[in-house]
Amino acid sequence: MAIEIERKFLIDPIKWEALSKPSPDYLIQGYLHTEPGKTIRVRATNDKGFITIKGKSSADGLSRSEFEYEIPKAEAIELLSTFTKKTIEKNRYKISFGGNIWEVDVFEGANAGLIVAEVELESIEQPFEKPDWVREEVTSDFRYFNSALIENPFKSW
Amino acid sequence: MAIEIERKFLIDPIKWEALSKPSPDYLIQGYLHTEPGKTIRVRATNDKGFITIKGKSSADGLSRSEFEYEIPKAEAIELLSTFTKKTIEKNRYKISFGGNIWEVDVFEGANAGLIVAEVELESIEQPFEKPDWVREEVTSDFRYFNSALIENPFKSW
Numbered sequence: 026m027a028i029e030i031e032r033k034f035l036i037d038p039i040k041w042e043a044l045s046k047p048s049p050d051y052l053i054q055g056y057l058h059t060e061p062g063k064t065i066r067v068r069a070t071n072d073k074g075f076i077t078i079k080g081k082s083s084a085d086g087l088s089r090s091e092f093e094y095e096i097p098k099a100e101a102i103e104l105l106s107t108f109t110k111k112t113i114e115k116n117r118y119k120i121s122f123g124g125n126i127w128e129v130d131v132f133e134g135a136n137a138g139l140i141v142a143e144v145e146l147e148s149i150e151q152p153f154e155k156p157d158w159v160r161e162e163v164t165s166d167f168r169y170f171n172s173a174l175i176e177n178p179f180k181s182w
Numbered sequence: 183m184a185i186e187i188e189r190k191f192l193i194d195p196i197k198w199e200a201l202s203k204p205s206p207d208y209l210i211q212g213y214l215h216t217e218p219g220k221t222i223r224v225r226a227t228n229d230k231g232f233i234t235i236k237g238k239s240s241a242d243g244l245s246r247s248e249f250e251y252e253i254p255k256a257e258a259i260e261l262l263s264t265f266t267k268k269t270i271e272k273n274r275y276k277i278s279f280g281g282n283i284w285e286v287d288v289f290e291g292a293n294a295g296l297i298v299a300e301v302e303l304e305s306i307e308q309p310f311e312k313p314d315w316v317r318e319e320v321t322s323d324f325r326y327f328n329s330a331l332i333e334n335p336f337k338s339w
Contacts, residue, residue, distance in 0.1 A: 057215065057220065057222060057235065058214065058215040058222065063214065063265055065214060065215065065222060076233060076251065078214065078261065078265070080264060080265070090264065092253075092257055092260075092261060094233065094251055094253055096249075096251055100249055103249075104235065104249060107237060107247065108220055108235070108237070
């Protein structure tokens with residue numbers, strides 16, 4: 026198990042648009058199960074598949090336990106089509122800035138219009154620099170959890 | 183994904199007792215999620231761990247889809263202690279007979295007293311020989327599903 030510490034931010038779409046970016050990874054994911062304190066996610070990326078079990082989030086949304094296992098991409102797709110009704114699709118850009126990797130998710134489908142940036146930290150107190158295209162923090166806003174976005178997508182807000 | 187075809191039988195405890203047997207594998211398992219048509223099982227064996235997702239059983243209980251992934255044993259134990267309230271423990275003996283492997287589960291804890299033998303087949307019609315310690319078939323009796331035994335254990339029948 027790992028403890029995942031992440032902070033999540035909205036971004037400035039105009040500055041983001043102007044940025045020169047690497048190619049994104051196209052992610053499709055869905056949930057075999059979600060309840061408070063336990064989500065079981067299946068994800069297919071460009072070339073891999075994953076099953077990820079996440080535990081209870083801390084009250085501030087900053088940290089949670091995570092167990093992740095790689096599986097064949099074809100089986101991830103098969104699990105999603107067999108066991109999930111709804112999926113989330115997004116393009117994920119990985120951007121190095123100030124010694125950290127920022128993962129920027131540009132959502133599609135029912136969540137199109139939403140762009141979210143996450144930085145993974147080693148500890149809760151770790152200082153970090155923000156790129157100028159990063160706006161307000163939404164780490165503790167549970168609406169932005171992917172497991173929430175699947176049921177209550179951005180376009181319906 | 184594999185399609186798992188299994189037939190399940192009770193056994194004659196006296197003949198079973200008299201049999202010379204190999205060392206069993208000690209299994210602890212629990213369920214991250216169960217609903218009709220979807221179970222997510224975590225299992226720790228003597229030396230390995232597994233996550234297994236099983237789909238809907240056919241009406242006769244004979245076949246179901248199965249996705250299984252090996253994980254570190256220590257993480258299987260950690261998943262069980264973090265995410266499950268109840269576990270099933272059993273000693274599993276693998277016995278070769280008539281060209282097939284019979285898996286005999288000798289349950290412990292709340293299911294102690296129950297011994298069940300399973301044979302995995304290539305097709306539903308495949309003929310097979312039964313050892314003389316095998317008694318009546320219980321394949322389509324859903325009480326013997328492990329996901330059912332965890333909630334309604336044998337000792338409470």
